Amino acid sequence: xxxxxxxxxxxxxxxxxxxxxxxxxxxxxxxYNMAWFRQAPGMERxxxxxxxxxxxxxxxxxxxxxxxxxxxxxxKNTVYLQMNSLKPEDTAxxxxxxxxxxxxxxxxxxxxxxxxxxGTQVTVSS
Numbered sequence: 059x060x061x062x063x064x065x066x067x068x069x070x071x072x073x074x075x076x077x078x079x080x081x082x083x084x085x086x087x088x089x090y091n092m093a094w095f096r097q098a099p100g101m102e103r104x105x106x107x108x109x110x111x112x113x114x115x116x117x118x119x120x121x122x123x124x125x126x127x128x129x130x131x132x133x134k135n136t137v138y139l140q141m142n143s144l145k146p147e148d149t150a151x152x153x154x155x156x157x158x159x160x161x162x163x164x165x166x167x168x169x170x171x172x173x174x175x176x177g178t179q180v181t182v183s184s
Contacts (some may be wrong), residue, residue: 059178060173070144074182076125078139080154080175089160092130092137095168096180103153105166107139117164122136122148133168141151144182 066078078094095109107128108117116128129138137154155171165171 060156062156062173062175064152064154064175064178067152067180067182068150071180072145072182072184074144075140075142076180078146078152078154078178078180079141079159080138081100082135082137082156085155086132087130087137088132089137091157091164092128093129093166093171094137094139094151094165095155096148097153097177098150101150103168105168106152106184108166109137110164111161111169114162117166144180145182146182147184149180151179153177156181 061083062078062080066076070076087109091110094106096102096106097103106119109128109130113130125143130137153173156173157170158172
């Protein structure tokens, strides 16, 4: 059974930084795509960033480009989301996700991800 556990969320002032971590257990991350989604109150869960199994092609939505960076450490079975220059509109619960298809194509569709973490709250005050 694959389990994902996020950490690193919290309360930060606008312009500040946070680093989210997602540790996987029950399976190696090697060969699987990893992604971050977020969900603000009253909103649908939206794609934020993804990184392919080879780590070479990170994907980011336009609103976070230049501010967020996704990375992975397969030796630690962990994926990270470094968030800089945070804005109040980044406030949301952030979820880590991974797919069940090894060596697959990276997707921005939440329906393509089979395993999810419990989420970590990020709150950015103005």
